[in-house]
Amino acid sequence: MSPSVPPAMDRPHFIGIGGAGMSGIAKILAQRGARVAGSDAKDSDTARALRALGVTVHIGHDAAHLAPDATCVVVSSAIRAENPELAAARERGVAVVHRSDALAALMAGTRPIAVAGTHGKTTTTSMLAVALTALGLEPSYAIGGDLDAPGSNAHHGGGEVFVAEADESDRSFHTYSPEVAVVLNVELDHHANYASLEEIYDSFLTFAGKIRPGGTLVISADQPGAVELTRRVREAGGPRIVTVGESGSADLRVTRIEPRGLTSEVTVLLPGADGGPLTFTVSVPGRHYAHNAAAALAAGIAIGAPARELAAALATYTGVKRRLQLKGEAAGVQVIDSYAHHPTEMAADLEAIRGAAGDARVLVVFQPHLFSRTRELGAQMGAALALADASVVLDIYPAREDPVPGVTSELIIDAARAAGADVTAEHDKEAVADVVAGMAKHGDLVLTMGAGDVTDLGPRILARLDA
Template sequence: MSTPTPSLPPALERPHFIGIGGAGMSGIAKILAQRGAAVAGSDTKDSETAEALRALGVTVHIGHDAAHLAETTTAVVVSSAIRQENPELAAARERGVPVVHRSDALAALMDGARPIAVAGTHGKTTTTSMLAVALGALGLEPSYAIGGDLDAPGSNAHHGGGAIFVAEADESDRSFHAYSPEVAIVLNVELDHHANYASMEEIYDSFVTFAGKIRPGGTLVVSADQPGAVELTARVRDRLDRPDLGIVTVGAAEHADVRITAVTPRGLTSEVTVVLDGRPLTFTVSVPGRHYAHNAVAALAAGVAMGVPVEELAEALAKYTGVRRRLQLKGEAAGVQVIDSYAHHPTEMTADLEAIRSAAGPDARVLVVFQPHLFSRTRELGAEMGAALALADASLVLDIYPAREDPVPGITSALVIEAARAAGADVAAEHDKGRVPEVVAGMAKPGDLVLTMGAGDVTDLGPLVLARLSG
């Protein structure tokens, strides 16, 4: 059943987004445009996402310039990646235009809705997407904001007519503290985002704060298997005086409230059996790998906590067929499949490589083109990244993708390569991305799978590899 479109907060009636092409920013901009706001913004380069926003009537400038800020702008929306010296941000401050963090803008959009917030070091985008697709398939018309596109540029967000709002909750800069969900999912808790967290203690404290934001009578869905999530559950119970807070644990552990008893690979899909309220339930997950199955079960538990019938939701979850950059098949040429993976943390890399191994034929080789993401992450986790690459048959390692960071002396992709070789991996450095298609074409044989892996622009190489293989 549809609900009336909520009114816009006055500050967000004519917003200007700096970095509007980013995954999180573009989603909020899209929802605001669909709700009637006059949205504008800028980004460093044009993109398919920018074109998708323009199709909604959004004004998108390329490049950053104070002149892009209209006289009628009611707020400037920024993410933590926007530098203080950005000319549009400086102009907003000079003119007294309110500056709003993207998390506060998203929180304002969720006001009046029934939010589900999906958190964790890994798996947020997939789990949020699974919920958005399944709830949509059931006719519940959810709104959603996801950190990746479902099937096309601009499909990372939608203003729906229903009461439920599903949102990816980003812990990287503590911005998920802005949300007050009815149901929160925590998939896992690991050390990451080293520029913002100095220790696991700080990360646990941050996730406890997030759990404390759950609305009265709400529910925390949390992994019963992942050690960090188990520790978080203990801390939530110990630190939060919240007898009203329901805690639902999910996983393969014997004590899990929603217990996974089997995950059976079926090619590029999986069959999952769970026990919930003492009753077994089997359903299909249309993507490979145990970790995706666990994400689906977390989504199932969250939907049930919102009052969605479990059998209907389980069937609807099979409608999810993946999200761009999450083990996305880019194509096949000369008998070689090219798959794109967003994995950039060692746990994600290991999970995706294991998933591909389980789906590949017995004679197929797995070849990886890996691009480390961020100097701070490579400094702290480069050895673990290298160890993960030992699961591939051969790997090319590119230079570090800096994103928002400045170079750090002595921190290069050599850290990953040295660790990979120490783990017995067949790995080589490639400093020129332009050479990758030729090098991969020389390595790959019919039946092989090629993974472009990382959170940076390594994703652009998949089509080029396919073109070279075709030629």
């Protein structure tokens, strides 16, 4: 066993090992020399990538999958108590470890950068990981999405920096003690765990309080929730703060964002002695991605990376799966995949595509994610869809939730139509490719949008268009 593997995690078993967060931790442990096993509901490219590293991946959940010598069972908040492997672990007295505690254990002895926020975590974490790697700093990283291939969401590096996505949804980011923390934005979401925006503020304030002595909080100077959190952190006598944004008061100020097709050129003024203008390329379109890159730049500077070299290295980031990812083109129609599932994200991605698409029509296939989110934010989701030329709205993807009476995608469809949107309801996911093929014309852009399995529809739509 490698000394960098915590002894209690020498023989871990992951329930739901194919998930973005779980697979990353499993990959790092395997790269460090642990004997990793796990299970998932279905086979996937991620599962196959883990097997290539020597990880044992079972398909389906069964108590028999838990090895006799398992030292712990790793779970996320999505794993239900009745899962047979979890029940077997408890019956046998095997330690049950939450995903966030496992990740925190991997960060021990490193200089962590933890990226938090309601939106943009995966992109910003990816930008940092790619740029620091390009500089030869060999960071370890754990990201909530794949960079360019299945299994590329995590890596055990030889350097001292560890870049991690910090999830606020279940308060698991309270587990981390970063040297640098990034807060991109603060909005009400995750309604099953937070009853109010005030609870969200308290949670992020706790996260900021976990920053190591002498560490830095990098936070948006523009987004209202982040501005309010900054006030509260300062009032509490918190850590050093570096604000980032277009506001004139920002420490690292974004002075220009120039769209260039599916990329942007961004100019910033750096804080302190390095305050001269610095221009770099962001290889994804949209103002919010430019702000993500600026936050990544500020975080990298805070950890000690040279500013100008880091800015140039950010141009090596070419995107992450499901974040405005081009899936292909057929019959003159481009199909792009978007992970956006919160109204702010939906509007931001649609505005970014609008800016890049020129006069092209933008068609959206949207799958709402979670009953609780749809109940609270369905009207705003419908308003966001009014930014598209036409939309197809699917049934709600339940993920870990049970249905809620009266909560359906009709809440979104009614709101979208009230905002003047052209919306088609489609309850049969298998019929979507035919529906979109009937709508799309040469030159159109189609966005598959949502955090569920709507991503599977991109290749089907392309195949139908090709036919």
